Amino acid sequence: MALLHFFFASMKQAQWFSHTLRGWFLKNGRTLPWRNNPTPYQVWVSEIMLQQTQVVTVIPYYERWIQVFPDVKSLAGAAIEDVLKLWAGLGYYRRARYLHEGAKVIVEQYCGEFPHEIRELRKIPGIGAYTAGAIASFAFKQDVPAIDGNAERVLSRFFGILGDIRGTERRVLESIASEVASFGHCSDVNQAIMDLGASLCGKSAQCAQCPLADKCYAFEHQMTESLPAPKVRIEKTDEFRVALRLISPFGKTLLAKRSKDALLGGLWEFPMVTLSRGRGKEHRDNALDLLRESRDARWRAWCHEKNLCLKEWHNTEKYISHTFTHIQMRVDLDEGLCNNEPAILPNGDYEDFRWVEYDEIGTKYPISTLMKKIMRMSVLGES
DNA sequence: CATGCGTGGGC
DNA sequence: TGCCCAAGCAT
Numbered sequence A: 001m002a003l004l005h006f007f008f009a010s011m012k013q014a015q016w017f018s019h020t021l022r023g024w025f026l027k028n029g030r031t032l033p034w035r036n037n038p039t040p041y042q043v044w045v046s047e048i049m050l051q052q053t054q055v056v057t058v059i060p061y062y063e064r065w066i067q068v069f070p071d072v073k074s075l076a077g078a079a080i081e082d083v084l085k086l087w088a089g090l091g092y093y094r095r096a097r098y099l100h101e102g103a104k105v106i107v108e109q110y111c112g113e114f115p116h117e118i119r120e121l122r123k124i125p126g127i128g129a130y131t132a133g134a135i136a137s138f139a140f141k142q143d144v145p146a147i148d149g150n151a152e153r154v155l156s157r158f159f160g161i162l163g164d165i166r167g168t169e170r171r172v173l174e175s176i177a178s179e180v181a182s183f184g185h186c187s188d189v190n191q192a193i194m195d196l197g198a199s200l201c202g203k204s205a206q207c208a209q210c211p212l213a214d215k216c217y218a219f220e221h222q223m224t225e226s227l228p229a230p231k232v233r234i235e236k237t238d239e240f241r242v243a244l245r246l247i248s249p250f251g252k253t254l255l256a257k258r259s260k261d262a263l264l265g266g267l268w269e270f271p272m273v274t275l276s277r278g279r280g281k282e283h284r285d286n287a288l289d290l291l292r293e294s295r296d297a298r299w300r301a302w303c304h305e306k307n308l309c310l311k312e313w314h315n316t317e318k319y320i321s322h323t324f325t326h327i328q329m330r331v332d333l334d335e336g337l338c339n340n341e342p343a344i345l346p347n348g349d350y351e352d353f354r355w356v357e358y359d360e361i362g363t364k365y366p367i368s369t370l371m372k373k374i375m376r377m378s379v380l381g382e383s
Numbered sequence B: 001c002a003t004g005c006g007t008g009g010g011c
Numbered sequence C: 001t002g003c004c005c006a007a008g009c010a011t
Helices: A002-028 A040-050 A054-070 A072-076 A080-087 A096-109 A127-141 A149-158 A170-181 A188-200 A283-307 A368-376
Strands: A236-249 A253-258 A272-278 A310-323 A328-337 A350-356
Touching: A002 A170, A002 A188, A040 A054, A040 A096, A040 A127, A054 A149, A072 A096, A080 A096, A149 A170, A149 A188, A170 A188, A170 A253, A236 A283, A272 A283, A283 A310, A283 A328, A310 A368, A328 A368
Parallel strands: A236 A328
Antiparallel strands: A236 A253, A236 A272, A253 A350, A310 A328
């Protein structure tokens, strides 16, 4: 019933919406590095980078990326380490891995040419419903919808979709998006929806300047604040870790490579151990006790297991707090000198260990923002 | 299908 | 400052 209601109510509106919004876009659309008659590769790279990430953040990363990897073939032939280095700092590192894998798939299975069909695009790692629609409409000029967070917000407000657009009302949203798409010029219209969502129809709407306000459901009913229905947020887990800056007799620093499917997968860091993980004040208090009492013992055991012979040792009293989507992390830093430089086998969180020059960290070895913060705490010399 | 996965910017 | 978010996808 709900679907039928929205379908009939929105049919007339959809054409006006498409036409009016496109008119606004042709005058007011943003100029962006990936918008000048883009190749499918350029659309792909930009769309993956833009997932959950702001345009201003993406621009410099995109420019650098296109310089180094101008096409699918150059990306497919690259080393994953170099791919991650270009991505370092952007977050959600699995996206970089999927881009790399996807490039190989396109070269090996599609003769280096992007498939045009949505169904085929969806088979490429990291390309989901939205990105497939974006590539098909922006690069191949197909009249298909591309529903991202902006489209969810703009469409749910304009057409008055009151329920959960990620749940029960998903079909309604998709049906309306298809209706809008059916009037053509989807490359423009889809980008118009995003630009409107990024400017006038953001979290707080500026309806006075909006070309769609005349027929907008949310504007008419003063519901822009409450649409779309907000996502449920999960409480963050608190995590307490200790990192070790360990220096060998030859002045090398021990670096560990995180397992590729883990948090910050594939990036390098001072080795860390997790002391505790949980939620609530009681847990946090216990964790701080644990930190005081068993921090050194944990490290001694860790070093012993790795045949590392510790010489000097010191707790820096310094720590950083770092927030991830689902984790509130505190990392304390310990620093020490050891008498040997053993080869260390992969284990647990880490798939590789290496003794490196301090100034290679971040240039030769890709690191996260968390690791940058930890390095700033280090008081030992820089070599 | 609910959950895991980063970061920098805005208020 | 602390909280909320911003062009999703895979499992």
